[in-house]
Amino acid sequence: MTASEAGAAHMGFTEVPINPGRILRAIARIGYTPESAICDIVDNSVTAKAQRISIKLEREPDMSEARRNSAARYIIADDGDGMGTDGLIEALALGVDGHYESGSLGKYGLGLKSAGLSQGDRIEVVSACEGGSWSKVALDLPHVEEVGRLECLMETPDSADLDRLSELIPGATHGTMVTIEKIHKRNHPSIRKTREALERNLGVTYFYFLQENGGDLQILLDGDPVEPFDPLFVDEANAAGNLDDSTWDGRDVRWLERPIPLVLDAENQVEVTVEATQLVHPPAFDNSAEIRKKYMIGSSHYGFYVYRNKRLIRRAERFNGLIPTDQDYFSFRGRILIDDSADDAFNIDVKKSEILLSEEAEDALSEAIYEARRLSKSGWKRATKILREKANQDPNRKAAEALFEVDFPEFLPTDPDDAASEDERAKRAQKESVRHPLGDEEREKARKEGARVTFVDQLDDNALWERSRDATLGTVVRINRSHRFMRMFDERFGDDADVVLLIQALFLSLASAESGTVRNKQDLDDEIIEEVFVTYRNQASAAVYKVTADALEKRFA
Numbered sequence: 001m002t003a004s005e006a007g008a009a010h011m012g013f014t015e016v017p018i019n020p021g022r023i024l025r026a027i028a029r030i031g032y033t034p035e036s037a038i039c040d041i042v043d044n045s046v047t048a049k050a051q052r053i054s055i056k057l058e059r060e061p062d063m064s065e066a067r068r069n070s071a072a073r074y075i076i077a078d079d080g081d082g083m084g085t086d087g088l089i090e091a092l093a094l095g096v097d098g099h100y101e102s103g104s105l106g107k108y109g110l111g112l113k114s115a116g117l118s119q120g121d122r123i124e125v126v127s128a129c130e131g132g133s134w135s136k137v138a139l140d141l142p143h144v145e146e147v148g149r150l151e152c153l154m155e156t157p158d159s160a161d162l163d164r165l166s167e168l169i170p171g172a173t174h175g176t177m178v179t180i181e182k183i184h185k186r187n188h189p190s191i192r193k194t195r196e197a198l199e200r201n202l203g204v205t206y207f208y209f210l211q212e213n214g215g216d217l218q219i220l221l222d223g224d225p226v227e228p229f230d231p232l233f234v235d236e237a238n239a240a241g242n243l244d245d246s247t248w249d250g251r252d253v254r255w256l257e258r259p260i261p262l263v264l265d266a267e268n269q270v271e272v273t274v275e276a277t278q279l280v281h282p283p284a285f286d287n288s289a290e291i292r293k294k295y296m297i298g299s300s301h302y303g304f305y306v307y308r309n310k311r312l313i314r315r316a317e318r319f320n321g322l323i324p325t326d327q328d329y330f331s332f333r334g335r336i337l338i339d340d341s342a343d344d345a346f347n348i349d350v351k352k353s354e355i356l357l358s359e360e361a362e363d364a365l366s367e368a369i370y371e372a373r374r375l376s377k378s379g380w381k382r383a384t385k386i387l388r389e390k391a392n393q394d395p396n397r398k399a400a401e402a403l404f405e406v407d408f409p410e411f412l413p414t415d416p417d418d419a420a421s422e423d424e425r426a427k428r429a430q431k432e433s434v435r436h437p438l439g440d441e442e443r444e445k446a447r448k449e450g451a452r453v454t455f456v457d458q459l460d461d462n463a464l465w466e467r468s469r470d471a472t473l474g475t476v477v478r479i480n481r482s483h484r485f486m487r488m489f490d491e492r493f494g495d496d497a498d499v500v501l502l503i504q505a506l507f508l509s510l511a512s513a514e515s516g517t518v519r520n521k522q523d524l525d526d527e528i529i530e531e532v533f534v535t536y537r538n539q540a541s542a543a544v545y546k547v548t549a550d551a552l553e554k555r556f557a
Contacts, residue, residue, distance in 0.1 A: 021145030023094070028117035028141075034074070034189055035197040039205050040115035041076045041178050043311065044091075046209060046217065048080025048176065054168035054220045055198070057191050064425075065191040066410045067417040069183075074119060077168040077177040083127040085154075088137040091125060092152045112178070117141055121182035126157050126165065130174040136161065142182075168220075195222065200296075203229030208310035231296065231305050231315070232333050237277045245375050250281025250383030253295075256332070256372035264361040265345045272342055274365070276334040276372045281383035282401070289404035289450025297330055304334040306346070306355060314355050322366055323373065332376040334369065395500035400451040402501055408475070408512040415520040428519045428526050429469065435530065436468040438476060447472055453504045455481045461534075464541035467511035477511035479504075485545040 032040070038055060045053045056075040063070045083091060091112055116123035121141040128134045138153040165177055189197075202219055203210065203226050209217045210228035219226040236253035243254035256276040264270045279295045282288040292298060303323045306314040323329055338346065347356040357365065411417065411425075438446060438454070446454050452473050459466050459480040468476045479486060493499040518529050 019148070020094075020150035021141065021148065024113065024117055024141055024144060024150075027114040030114050030118065032115055032118035033197070034071070034119055034194045035201045037115035037119050037180075038074060038076060038198065039201065040111040042202070042206070042219070043111060044178075045076065045078035045080050045176065046206070046311070048078060048082070050078035050080035050175065051216045052169060052172075052218050052220070053078045054223075055202075056164075056168060056222060057195055057198075059191045062419040064411075064417045064419070064422040065195075066422075068190050069185045069188045070191045070417075071119075071183045071188055071194065073183060074180040075164060075168065075177065077165060077175065079169050079172045079175040082129045082132070082174040082176055083125075083135075084129050084132055085135045085137075087129075088125055088127055088135055089152060092123070092137060092139045094150065113139070116178065116180050119183060119188075120180040121184070122180070124155075124161075124179040124181060125176065126161050126179075127176040128174045132174070134162070134165075140182075199226070200229055202226045204231055204305070204315070205312040207231075207312070208307065231301075232275065232277045232335050233279060233295065234275075234277065243278045243375050243379050245378040245382055248278075248379045248382055249386050250284035250331075250379075253280060254278045254379070256375050257334075257369065260368065262364060262368050264342060264364050265358065266360075268341075268344070270342045270345045270361075273337040274334065274368055276332065276369060276376075278376055278379050279331040279333050281331060281380060281387075283387050283397075284383055287448050287450060288397070289401050292401070293405070299327070299330070302330050302332050304336055306336045306338065308338050308342075309340060310337070317355065319357055319362065319365070322362065322369075326377075328377045328380045329373075331380055332373070334372070336365075395495065395497040396451075396453075396455075396504075397449070398497050399501040399504045400449055400453065403452050403505060403508060404450040406452075406505075406508075408509070409516070411516065411520045416522060421522060424522050425519045428522075429515075431526065432467075432469040432515060432518065433471065436466065438468050438470055438478075442478075443470060446470065446476060452476050453508055454478050457482055459483075461538050462541065463537045464544060465507050465511065465537065467514050469515065475508070475512045475515045477504075477507045479507055480541075483541065483545070485541075485548060488545070488549060 042053055042055070054075075054077045056077075058072045058075065059065050059070045060072045094113065112123065112125075116139075122138060124136065124138045126134055126136045134157045136155045136157045138155055140153060143153065144150055161177070161179075164179075165172060165175075168177070169175055198221055202221065206217070206219065206226075207228045207230055210219065210226065211230075233253045237255045240252040240254050242258075243256055248254060254277065256278050257274065259273050259275040262272050262274045264272055279297055280291060282291040282295075282297055285291045301316050303316040303318040304314070305312060306317055318325065323332060323334070345358050345361045347358070415421075442454055442456070445451070447470070450473075452475070454468075454476060456478050457480075459478065462480065462483060464480055464483045464485055466478045466480075468478055470476050481487075481490075489503065493503075514533050518526050518533075521529060
């Protein structure tokens with residue numbers, strides 16, 4: 001007997017203990033946002049052949065939707081195939097032998113558990129197959145941690161469950177409803193932020209399922225239908241044609257690469273479809289801020305959108321520099337369509353949102369998009385050149401673009417956030433619009449340009465700035481261009497775009513702070529606060545010129 005054979009004779013296997021509670025805590029921390037977690041659960045509804053999916057975001061009672069930790073529960077209901085009791089138990093299991101058909105949106109069978117528990121400590125599932133009755137199971141993480149076993153709770157759907165089903169899927173006799181309870185309260189995003197993120201996220205993620213020829217799927221978010229959103233704007237590219245980088249003025253969407261098949265892995269016969277468009281050049285438009293928002297143009301949106309089995313799994317992917325981190329590529333928008341046969345070539349992760357190209361796939365993709373990448377950068381530069389030829393760059397316009405999407409906190413952690421306070425906040429905001437209105441022409445110009453900083457020839461008491469409020473733009477600051485400080489500023493720094501942006505950001509922040517104080521300092525009468533701010537602005541307006549002028553005189557003496 002050889003040494004290796006002798007060693008093998010003494011080898012054996014022993015069961016290794018596991019802690020189900022810790023495992024569930026671990027998979028819950030894969031890295032979901034509320035919107036990505038909800039989309040993972042929606043995947044199950046799509047796979048179940050649902051025609052209607054309703055999502056409801058419920059807030060904590062007497063708490064403002066704009067406040068962090070305001071979510072009470074998330075509910076996702078559908079009229080799909082549904083499950084019986086055995087199917088419900090299997091849905092909450094880990095490591096079950098499952099078979100995913102070709103074209104399925106699932107991969108590892110962890111989506112419901114990892115997505116649901118990433119947002120709350122309890123997942124409730126109510127379901128019924130066609131011709132069956134409604135059953136309910138719940139996976140409660142604190143219970144699993146307490147008993148040390150992975151077990152779900154068998155329950156009977158109560159009247160609240162049935163009422164929710166009736167509300168979200170009227171008349172449904174089969175389907176599934178997932179409710180995420182015990183929402184985590186560790187700096188959890190507000191209901192309002194989650195809804196805003198979901199509105200477009202759902203339209204982009206399920207674009208192929210929601211478009212007219214994509215099927216019969218309808219998704220509703222808090223009762224409102226979700227519209228399909230094509231991040232490449234292919235319809236516009238079809239109308240405008242291919243990009244000519246020698247003449248393009250940036251005012252329409254063009255094709256960079258029409259859909260082409262691409263072999264990423266010859267040995268395993270993995271083939272994908274690649275396409276790319278050049279979106280518009282926002283500075284070419286008078287309302288450039290609105291254009292950026294419409295086409296999602298910015299540093300976090302350009303690159304490739306990867307769809308697996310027609311479901312978005314990765315947005316704005318640049319594949320480790322394949323699309324450089326450079327604003328000259330802001331209008332580059334690519335799409336890669338893959339099926340589950342390409343999972344290995346793309347190294348799809350557990351939550352199907354992180355991908356890493358194999359070396360062979362990276363080389364093939366790089367070669368395929370070489371010309372599209374060159375055209376995109378060249379076209380952007382050409383559009384910029386045309387714009388500069390028409391007029392010198394306007395620092396105020398550049399500042400308006402930069403400040404258009406800046407978010408200011410609606411209130412501080414110490415401000416009241418109950419329902420009564422929210423009502424009072426809304427009333428005070430309405431008063432602001434009446435006290436500090438924009439003129440009709442001023443409002444029209446501000447909205448067209450997306451300008452939250454406007455300039456006027458005069459303000460009462462020769463104040464340097466004054467806040468206003470617009471229903472579309474929110475807080476707007478009006479700056480007195482006749483004030484001695486502004487005359488001095490324009491003379492010395494008016495052509496420096498960076499300095500102009502800084503000074504406008506400062507005044508907009510001051511105005512936003514005033515507005516927030518009036519709306520949230522509810523233990524004081526808002527009229528008194530307004531009087532204080534009028535005095536403050538007059539004092540500051542007089543002081544800022546004198547102090548700055550004296551300082552500059554000494555600096556340049």
